[in-house]
Amino acid sequence: MSNSRYYFWVLAAAIIILGVGFTMKIPEITNISHAVAAHASNPWILVVAAISAFLLGNFRHYWIAVIVTGLVTAVCIHLFVNNGAFNTLDTFTTLYRTLAFICIVYLLNLVRLIFSRF
Numbered sequence: 777m778s779n780s781r782y783y784f785w786v787l788a789a790a791i792i793i794l795g796v797g798f799t800m801k802i803p804e805i806t807n808i809s810h811a812v813a814a815h816a817s818n819p820w821i822l823v824v825a826a827i828s829a830f831l832l833g834n835f836r837h838y839w840i841a842v843i844v845t846g847l848v849t850a851v852c853i854h855l856f857v858n859n860g861a862f863n864t865l866d867t868f869t870t871l872y873r874t875l876a877f878i879c880i881v882y883l884l885n886l887v888r889l890i891f892s893r894f
Contacts, residue, residue, distance in 0.1 A: 779889065780889050780893070783882075783885065783886050786882070787886065793805065797809070808872070808875075811868075811872040812872055812876045812879060813876075815869075815872050815873045815875075815876040816876035816879060816880055818853070818876070820849070820853050820857055821849060821873060821876055821877050822880060824845070824849045825846075825849075825877045825880035825881050826884060828842065828881065829881045829884040830884075842877075842878060843874065846873070846875075846877035846881075847874050849873070849874075849877055850870045850873035850874045850877065851865065854869070854870065854873075
């Protein structure tokens with residue numbers, strides 16, 4: 777199966793899960809999606825995700841590199857942008873920022889894949 781099919785299957789599964797979660801008002805899905813959407817609008821996450829989506833393209837283990845970059849970005853945003861300390865680092869906020877980072881990278885790769893076909 778080609779790379780584009782994997783991207784579209786993941787997109788279809790995410791749309792179905794989000795649709796069921798918002799239709800049935802499942803708080804585990806709606807709360808996470810609202811938090812990820814709020815963190816995805818952070819310009820620091822957007823810029824670093826856009827840069828890493830194109831710079832990490834030649835790595836063998838691409839998604840592992842993206843996840844590690846997302847975690848490092850989430851911790852750096854907490855420490856330097858929000859002037860936090862390690863003892864105030866929240867696990868869920870870090871995971872939401874990392875998930876927002878991964879979603880942005882995924883969507884940029886999906887757009888790049890779509891435009892490379894034409």
